[in-house]
Structure formats: C-alpha cells, structure tokens
Amino acid sequence: MRTLSTASTSSSLFALHGLTSSSRFEDTSLSLPISGVFQRQIGRSNLRNGCLSTKGRTEKLNKHIIVSAADVCLDRSVVEADLQREGMWSVHKFGGTCMGTAKRIQNVAEIILNDASEKKLVVVSAMSKVTDMMYNLIDKAQSRDDSYVTALDDVFEKHKLTANDLLEGESLALFLSQLQRDVSNLKAMLRAIYIAGHATESFSDFVVGHGELWSAQMLSLVLKKRGSQCSWMDTREVLIVNPTSSNQVDPDFIESEKRLNKWLPEHPAETIIATGFIASTPKNIPTTLKRDGSDFSAAIMGALVRAQQVTIWTDVDGVYSADPRKVSEAVILKTLSYQEAWEMSYFGANVLHPRTIIPVMKYNIPIIIRNIFNLSAPGTMICQLPTKEKGDDEGLESVVKAFATIDNLALVNVEGTGMAGVPGTASAIFSSVKDVGANVIMISQASSEHSVCFAVPEEEVDAVAKVLQARFHQALEAGRLSKVEIIHNCSILAMVGQRMASTPGVSANLFDALAKANVNVRAIAQGCSEYNITVVIQGKDCVKALEAVHSRFYLSKTTLAVGIIGPGLIGSTLLDQLRDQAAVLKEEFNIDLRVMGITGARTMVLSNLGIDLTRWKELLKEEAEVADLEKFAQHVHGNHYIPNTVLVDCTADSDVANHYYDWLCKGIHVITPNKKANSGPLDRYLKLKAQQRSSYTHYFYEATVGAGLPIISTLGGLLETGDKILRIEGIFSGTLSYIFNNFTESRQFSDVVAEAKQAGYTEPDPRDDLSGSDVARKVIILARESGLRLELSDIPVRSLVPEQLRTIASAEEFMRELSKFDANIANERQDAEAAGEVLRYVGVVDAVNKEGRVELRRYKKEHPFSQLSGSDNIIAFTTMRYKEQPLIIRGPGAGAQVTAGGIFSDILRLASNLGAPS
Numbered sequence: 001m002r003t004l005s006t007a008s009t010s011s012s013l014f015a016l017h018g019l020t021s022s023s024r025f026e027d028t029s030l031s032l033p034i035s036g037v038f039q040r041q042i043g044r045s046n047l048r049n050g051c052l053s054t055k056g057r058t059e060k061l062n063k064h065i066i067v068s069a070a071d072v073c074l075d076r077s078v079v080e081a082d083l084q085r086e087g088m089w090s091v092h093k094f095g096g097t098c099m100g101t102a103k104r105i106q107n108v109a110e111i112i113l114n115d116a117s118e119k120k121l122v123v124v125s126a127m128s129k130v131t132d133m134m135y136n137l138i139d140k141a142q143s144r145d146d147s148y149v150t151a152l153d154d155v156f157e158k159h160k161l162t163a164n165d166l167l168e169g170e171s172l173a174l175f176l177s178q179l180q181r182d183v184s185n186l187k188a189m190l191r192a193i194y195i196a197g198h199a200t201e202s203f204s205d206f207v208v209g210h211g212e213l214w215s216a217q218m219l220s221l222v223l224k225k226r227g228s229q230c231s232w233m234d235t236r237e238v239l240i241v242n243p244t245s246s247n248q249v250d251p252d253f254i255e256s257e258k259r260l261n262k263w264l265p266e267h268p269a270e271t272i273i274a275t276g277f278i279a280s281t282p283k284n285i286p287t288t289l290k291r292d293g294s295d296f297s298a299a300i301m302g303a304l305v306r307a308q309q310v311t312i313w314t315d316v317d318g319v320y321s322a323d324p325r326k327v328s329e330a331v332i333l334k335t336l337s338y339q340e341a342w343e344m345s346y347f348g349a350n351v352l353h354p355r356t357i358i359p360v361m362k363y364n365i366p367i368i369i370r371n372i373f374n375l376s377a378p379g380t381m382i383c384q385l386p387t388k389e390k391g392d393d394e395g396l397e398s399v400v401k402a403f404a405t406i407d408n409l410a411l412v413n414v415e416g417t418g419m420a421g422v423p424g425t426a427s428a429i430f431s432s433v434k435d436v437g438a439n440v441i442m443i444s445q446a447s448s449e450h451s452v453c454f455a456v457p458e459e460e461v462d463a464v465a466k467v468l469q470a471r472f473h474q475a476l477e478a479g480r481l482s483k484v485e486i487i488h489n490c491s492i493l494a495m496v497g498q499r500m501a502s503t504p505g506v507s508a509n510l511f512d513a514l515a516k517a518n519v520n521v522r523a524i525a526q527g528c529s530e531y532n533i534t535v536v537i538q539g540k541d542c543v544k545a546l547e548a549v550h551s552r553f554y555l556s557k558t559t560l561a562v563g564i565i566g567p568g569l570i571g572s573t574l575l576d577q578l579r580d581q582a583a584v585l586k587e588e589f590n591i592d593l594r595v596m597g598i599t600g601a602r603t604m605v606l607s608n609l610g611i612d613l614t615r616w617k618e619l620l621k622e623e624a625e626v627a628d629l630e631k632f633a634q635h636v637h638g639n640h641y642i643p644n645t646v647l648v649d650c651t652a653d654s655d656v657a658n659h660y661y662d663w664l665c666k667g668i669h670v671i672t673p674n675k676k677a678n679s680g681p682l683d684r685y686l687k688l689k690a691q692q693r694s695s696y697t698h699y700f701y702e703a704t705v706g707a708g709l710p711i712i713s714t715l716g717g718l719l720e721t722g723d724k725i726l727r728i729e730g731i732f733s734g735t736l737s738y739i740f741n742n743f744t745e746s747r748q749f750s751d752v753v754a755e756a757k758q759a760g761y762t763e764p765d766p767r768d769d770l771s772g773s774d775v776a777r778k779v780i781i782l783a784r785e786s787g788l789r790l791e792l793s794d795i796p797v798r799s800l801v802p803e804q805l806r807t808i809a810s811a812e813e814f815m816r817e818l819s820k821f822d823a824n825i826a827n828e829r830q831d832a833e834a835a836g837e838v839l840r841y842v843g844v845v846d847a848v849n850k851e852g853r854v855e856l857r858r859y860k861k862e863h864p865f866s867q868l869s870g871s872d873n874i875i876a877f878t879t880m881r882y883k884e885q886p887l888i889i890r891g892p893g894a895g896a897q898v899t900a901g902g903i904f905s906d907i908l909r910l911a912s913n914l915g916a917p918s
C-alpha cells in the first residue's frame with residue numbers, strides 16, 4: 001500500500017485517469033490513506049476515515065499509485081465543485097444557432113465569463129447557415145455558376161457586419177484584415193474549382209472550414225475586449241484524424257495529444273476558443289469531422305484535456321424521455337448513462353451522435369446538454385450510470401429511461417423450412433442487403449430458424465426485395481424458402497434503460513401496455529446487453545404506442561381526451577366530480593383526464609389543452625359555439641397527442657345514442673348512463689356490441705341500471721366466469737322505489753312524485769319512470785346482457801301514468817295535472833294496506849322462460865322488498881351458483897352523486913384497461 005502523490009494537481013489528475021499503466025493490482029478492495037488536494041478532488045463523500053475504498057482496479061504508474069476515476073468518482077457534483085477550484089479544464093461547445101448573431105455571440109461570451117473554472121476550452125461552430133453557404137459556394141463553382149462570386153461577397157458581408165457590431169478599434173481592424181485575406185484566398189481557390197469543374201474533398205473541406213475560423217476569432221476577440229486572457233486555436237494544428245472506410249474519421253489521440261502538449265505552452269491562456277468541425281490528416285491536409293462534427297470536436301478536446309465536464313449548448317432544455325411532439329407528457333431527463341444516450345441517439349432521438357460519446361466515455365467525463373436560451377434549466381447530464389443509492393426509487397420507472405421511435409420503415413421477412421440448420425443463409429441475406437447499400441436497422445430471428453426478419457428504411461425496401469428475390473430465386477422455386485415478404489408502413493419503438501438489465505417485469509409491462517392500447521407487435525429484438533427492447537409496430541400506431549408505454553412507466557400520465565355530452569343534472573355533477581378528483585388521479589393513479597369539450601343541446605365549448613373545470617359553466621356561456629355533434633366528436637378525437645378518446649353521453653337522447661356505432665368504428669370509447677342504445681332495437685344493439693368487440697374499443701354503461709350500484713359488472717362477472725343466469729328480479733327504479741317507500745296514508749301521490757323529481761331521481765320526463773318504460777328498459781338491458789334476444793315491446797308493462805296525461809307535451813304540465821288523478825292510486829294502496837301488504841314496482845328477467853316483465857305487485861310487509869328506504873334499488877340474481885340464496889345487491893339506485901360516481905368509475909375502468917396502474 002502506498003500513499004498517493006499530491007505533488008501537482010494536473011499530474012495527479014492526469015494520473016487519476018490513468019492513461020498509461022505499468023502494472024495493475026487485482027486487489028478489488030484496497031484501502032488507501034489519502035489527504036489534501038486529492039482528497040478534495042475525489043470528494044469527501046467517497047471517503048471514510050480518510051481512506052478511500054476502491055471497488056475496482058488500482059493502477060501503478062512510476063512511483064504513484066493511481067486510481068481510475070471510473071472506479072471511484074461517483075458523486076460528480078461534489079467532485080466538480082472541488083475540481084473547479086483546482087484549475088481543471090471545462091469544455092463548452094456552442095453550435096451555429098448559439099453563434100447566430102452578434103447579440104448571441106455576446107451572450108456566449110457572457111456564459112464563458114461566468115464559468116468560474118480556471119481553464120476553459122470553448123469549441124465553436126460557424127455562425128448559423130454559414131457552413132451551408134460555404135458548401136453552396138463549392139457547388140456553384142463546381143457547376144461553373146458565376147454567381148459564386150456574389151455568394152462569397154454575402155459570406156464576407158455577413159461576417160463584416162457581425163464584427164462591426166462586436167468589435168472596435170484595433171481588434172476590429174485585425175479581424176477584418178484577416179477576413180479580407182481569407183476571402184481573397186477563397187476567391188482564388190473557388191476560381192480554380194470553377195475552371196476544373198471539380199473540387200477534391202480536401203479542397204472543399206478547406207473551404208467550408210472557414211466558417212469556424214472566423215467565428216472562433218471573433219469570439220476570442222470579444223472575450224479579450226472584456227478582459228479575458230484568451231487565445232484562439234485553429235484546431236487543424238492539433239486535432240489529427242484518420243479517414244475510415246465508412247466516410248467517417250477516427251481521431252488519432254496519441255498524435256493529437258502530442259500536438260496539444262506543444263500548442264498549449266506556446267499559447268498560454270485561461271480560455272481557448274477552438275474551431276469545431278475541422279481537423280487535419282496525419283499529413284496535415286485539412287479535413288472535417290463530418291456530420292455533428294463540432295460536438296465530436298468538443299468530445300475529443302474534452303478527452304485530450306481530461307476535462308471535468310463538457311457542456312454542449314443547444315436550443316433545447318435537455319434530452320426528453322420521448323419526442324415531446326409525440327408525447328405531451330415527455331419530461332427532461334436529469335441524467336442518462338453513456339450507454340443510454342447511445343441507444344437514444346441510435347433511435348433517432350436528437351441527443352448526440354453516438355461517436356461523440358466515445359472519447360469522453362473513455363475518461364468518464366460527463367457531457368451536459370444545456371439550453372442557451374433557458375439558463376434556468378439544469379439540462380441533462382450524460383455520465384457513467386450513477387450507482388443506486390439506498391432509498392432510490394426502485395420502481396420500473398427508474399429502470400426505464402426513455403422511448404424513441406423510427407418511422408417509415410419496412411419489415412422484410414425471409415421465411416422457409418430450408419434455412420434451419422443451413423449455415424450461410426443469414427450471411428447470404430445480409431450480404432445481398434449490403435450489395436444494394438440498404439441500412440439494416442434491426443434484426444430478429446426466431447430460434448426455430450424458420451424465419452429471419454429485419455427492418456430497413458421504406459425507401460430502400462424495393463431494392464432489398466428485388467435483390468433477395470434474385471439471390472434466393474432457386475430456393476424459392478424449390479420451396480426451400482416459402483417467401484420473401486415485405487411489410488410496409490412500420491415503425492420501430494425502442495425502450496431504453498441501462499438498469500433494465502436483469503430487472504424482471506420490464507418487458508412484461510411494455511407488452512402489456514401495448515396490448516391494452518390495442519397495438520399489434522410484428523417483431524421484437526432485445527440484445528443480451530438489455531439496454532433496449534425494440535418492437536416493430538404499424539406506423540399508424542406509433543404515437544398511440546409511444547403514449548401508452550411512456551405512461552406505463554410513469555413518465556407521463558395515462559391521458560384520456562374526454563368529451564362530455566349533456567351537462568344536465570348528471571353531466572354537471574360528473575364534471576364537478578372530475579374537477580375535484582383530477583389532481584389525485586394524476587398524482588396517485590397516473591391518470592390524466594382532459595375534458596376537451598362539453599356539449600349541450602344548443603351550445604358547446606371546445607378546448608385544445610383541456611377545459612378548466614373550475615370554470616366550465618362560465619366557459620360554456622362565454623366561449624360557447626353552436627352545438628354540432630359531428631364537429632364535437634371530431635374535435636375531441638382529433639388531438640393526435642392524446643392517444644385515447646372517450647365520449648360520455650349524459651343525455652337521455654336516442655339521437656345521441658345512435659352515434660355510438662360510428663364512434664366505436666373510429667376507435668372512440670363510449671361511456672354512458674343513457675339507456676337508449678342498449679334498450680333500443682335489438683338488431684342495433686347486437687351490431688353495436690359486435691362492433692365494440694371487433695374494434696377492441698370499450699363501451700361501458702354501468703350507470704344504466706341501478707346508477708352507481710355494480711349491477712352490470714356483477715352480471716358480467718358471473719357470465720364471464722361461466723355461471724348461468726336463471727332469474728334477475730328486483731326494484732330497478734330509484735324513482736318508483738322512493739315513491740312507494742314514501743307514499744303513506746298521509747301523503748298525496750303527486751306530491752311524492754314531485755319530491756322524487758326534486759331529488760334528481762327521475763328521468764328528465766318523470767313519465768318515463770311512472771310509465772314503467774324506464775324499468776322496462778333496465779329489464780331489457782339485463783336480459784340482453786344475459787343473452788336473451790328480447791325487444792322492448794316484448795315486455796308487458798303496468799303504466800302508472802293516467803291515460804289522459806300520456807299525450808301532454810311537456811313534463812312540467814304533466815306534473816301540474818298529475819294531482820287530479822291522485823285518488824286512483826290511493827285506492828290501490830289502501831287495498832294493499834288492508835291486506836297487510838305494500839305496493840312495489842318490480843322488474844323480472846326470467847331467463848329460463850326467456851321473458852321479462854314489469855309489474856306493480858303487492859308484498860307482505862316482512863318481505864325484503866318491503867324493507868327498502870329512500871331511492872334504494874334491490875336486485876336479486878338467481879343463478880346456477882346462487883340457486884338456494886340469490887346474490888343480492890341493494891343501495892341507492894338513483895340520484896346525481898351516485899349516478900355520476902358510477903360513470904366516473906367507468907372512466908377509471910377505461911383508463912385501467914388502457915394501461916393505467918390499478
């Protein structure tokens with residue numbers, strides 16, 4: 001065991017990262033007494049009693065024991081704060097947008113000046129659009145278009161104007177004379193290209209690189225003007241790269257480091273402004289780092305100076321958990337591991353080019369993505385996977401980081417028995433694919449070897465299909481291969497998270513969420529690294545799938561676009577319940593209900609983000625438009641970012657009910673307390689139910705029978721588990737229950753009816769209750785649920801509406817007239833009373849004889865039906881399993897709160913079916 005050297009900060013820090021090692025201790029838990037500077041560098045949180053426990057390797061260099069940072073520095077924030085004081089390098093990269101105007105360049109200067117690090121290396125891109133302008137110059141010159149001359153003037157003018165805004169006096173003169181010289185040289189060079197009609201790669205790399213040379217010089221002069229000790233670096237003098245066969249470049253770290261070590265003492269400065277994007281070959285020929293080159297420059301320079309961190313400044317707040325244009329609930333991730341960032345960028349997330357991550361990853365240098373236009377956002381830190389702390393959220397949501405998709409893909413499926421056990425088939429397939437230059441995005445092969453499938457970009461699939469048909473012509477003819485199948489219009493959805501590795505249940509949740517969202521999975525791939533799980537789905541399902549899986553892992557809420565039709569008594573009570581419960585649902589159940597529209601019979605209000613339910617009544621007055629049910633449904637369903645739509649019909653209107661079929665066809669879920677659809681014509685009902693099943697949409701109507709009491713769901717449960725219904729009988733009308741519970745000797749019948757209406761138990765027109773038609777509808781609904789094919793007209797009904805009042809137009813007039821007929825029903829009540837009985841209005845489903853009826857019957861006072869109070873319903877199910885004693889449900893079966901509550905729980909049942917946790 002040796003003491004760590006603290007001789008010099010930079011040497012020990014260089015050593016800390018252990019580039020070269022002469023020997024290695026394999027001891028995996030070595031305790032090293034350390035103190036002083038180094039103790040601060042690695043952060044006190046990693047120290048116990050002045051000793052550093054290293055779980056990983058230790059290395060010995062010359063006489064020092066060095067510890068790889070990757071093994072020890074886990075608490076970066078502590079480390080950073082300390083390192084900053086010790087004069088570590090911090091690297092920044094500012095892209096073209098950040099350098100777009102003089103004002104923005106000043107802003108960049110401000111950020112650099114505010115960085116307290118002692119040493120700063122700043123990599124800059126060309127001003128925005130300049131690189132394109134430069135490429136355009138070459139294109140013009142190559143195609144012998146004279147206008148390259150004026151286009152070059154534009155480039156000159158742009159920089160001159162910017163410099164005029166930024167600089168003055170000597171520094172302005174200095175920059176402008178350099179600019180002038182460069183432009184004259186470029187003119188000569190472009191002239192040569194014009195004459196030759198061709199530009200070699202190094203010619204064009206030389207030309208385009210000027211954008212960076214000028215932006216770096218301008219920024220450097222601005223900083224100097226503000227008192228900073230600053231040099232600018234033409235990175236071509238330092239950064240050496242070798243071209244690769246795939247039109248990329250590999251940095252030569254050893255040569256670059258050598259040149260940097262020479263360059264730095266020659267340009268002593270606390271801040272260095274370096275050109276991004278450009279570099280040289282080992283033979284000093286100018287070249288570029290290709291696409292996203294400046295990010296790559298920053299990462300390489302960060303690695304060369306062993307920076308404490310590399311900050312990539314851009315115009316977004318950081319890396320999102322999913323494309324925010326597709327998932328409105330996407331969040332900015334605080335951290336991503338290198339591997340996760342890698343996976344995300346592969347799958348098209350605009351993170352960083354994967355190669356950008358390699359140089360910094362080697363030295364465990366964090367990259368921070370930050371928004372230059374929003375300095376208050378902390379950004380996303382890409383670093384080594386932070387270790388799990390005790391008390392960390394162990395849930396799946398911390399395991400899965402993010403989701404990404406690639407659209408416009410086609411799946412190629414090569415299938416046939418002739419592949420199994422035949423070496424070389426895969427090689428033949430993929431070498432043919434390579435021959436046509438197609439890019440294979442994912443591959444999946446079933447272990448039966450019966451089929452190999454892979455995804456390629458849609459625009460490349462025709463060529464792939466053709467080449468495979470040709471290559472396997474003989475095998476197809478002979479039947480060894482059965483087909484080369486192309487499945488168009490696919491998307492890939494990838495779920496990324498390093499901690500998915502060895503965490504059971506992650507894929508189960510992914511697939512369950514997809515299944516509940518009715519998304520079909522065509523192919524699956526997961527490598528054994530488990531950093532990502534990839535599924536291929538239909539392109540049209542992509543947003544829905546993304547929303548469903550994103551919400552499943554708690555990154556977003558299960559969002560439902562809700563449309564409320566009929567804000568009457570029940571509808572408005574429901575809206576108030578939604579208002580009061582919304583926050584809890586979001587917090588605790590991950591359900592985000594957005595009421596996107598409310599429509600009455602005459603007016604409606606629509607919203608794109610969700611109506612403020614504390615003000616819905618005012619909004620329905622102030623911002624209302626003429627009601628139009630088609631437009632309403634289209635609006636609520638039209639928001640592509642909310643994957644699921646539900647229309648809640650709180651009217652008693654058959655016209656509204658007639659739309660359900662259409663809505664289900666469109667994938668809109670329907671929830672209703674309105675009995676009209678299920679008790680309407682039988683053929684319509686059957687068609688509606690069939691459509692609901694085949695379209696995998698949901699249609700819930702618990703509140704149509706017994707309001708919030710669980711009648712429909714209980715019946716469904718009995719049937720689905722194989723019980724057989726023999727008889728359902730009970731008091732199904734809250735109104736009629738209330739009336740006969742309260743219609744005593746001293747009361748007038750019409751007064752009690754008025755009370756029931758006042759209490760909100762009756763239908764909009766109380767004659768629907770008194771006529772028995774409401775009960776008949778409930779009998780029909782239960783009969784049909786039980787499998788009986790009955791029409792409403794098959795149910796004999798005893799009506800309590802006097803003959804003379806049946807044709808009166810309005811409910812109000814009916815109520816006024818009703819008292820004239822009080823005597824009739826009073827007599828009937830008295831007769832029953834005399835016999836020690838009470839009147840009860842009951843409905844019966846006789847499943848054995850396949851019939852139903854609705855009657856006013858007399859019951860002994862001790863019968864359970866005689867014991868009810870208020871608006872109680874009582875429903876008795878006699879089934880094969882509940883034969884001796886029926887299953888009985890009893891409780892208030894009408895009223896605004898309980899009915900709205902029943903509808904609300906249907907909405908939650910829907911959310912749960914769509915992937916919300918239960």
Ligand SMILES: NC(=O)c1ccc[n+]([C@@H]2O[C@H](COP(=O)([O-])OP(=O)(O)OC[C@H]3O[C@@H](n4cnc5c(N)ncnc54)[C@H](O)[C@@H]3O)[C@@H](O)[C@H]2O)c1
Nearest residue numbers: 566567568569570600601650651652673674764894895899
């Ligand atoms: N009241 C209860 O206890 C109870 C219990 C279970 C079920 N229900 C059912 O709830 C539904 C609503 O009952 P309510 O008491 O709230 O009635 P209500 O008359 O108070 O409300 C119905 C609302 O629908 C509106 N409306 C009518 N036609 C419309 C159309 N075409 N488009 C848009 N809006 C329209 C009306 O203007 C009214 O605002 C009925 O189907 C009823 O059977 C009620």
Ligand SMILES: N[C@@H](CCO)C(=O)O
Nearest residue numbers: 733734735761762763
């Ligand atoms: N009017 C109905 C409402 C519940 O469907 C009743 O009284 O039962």
Ligand code: NA
Nearest residue numbers: 702705707709
């Ligand atoms: Na119910």
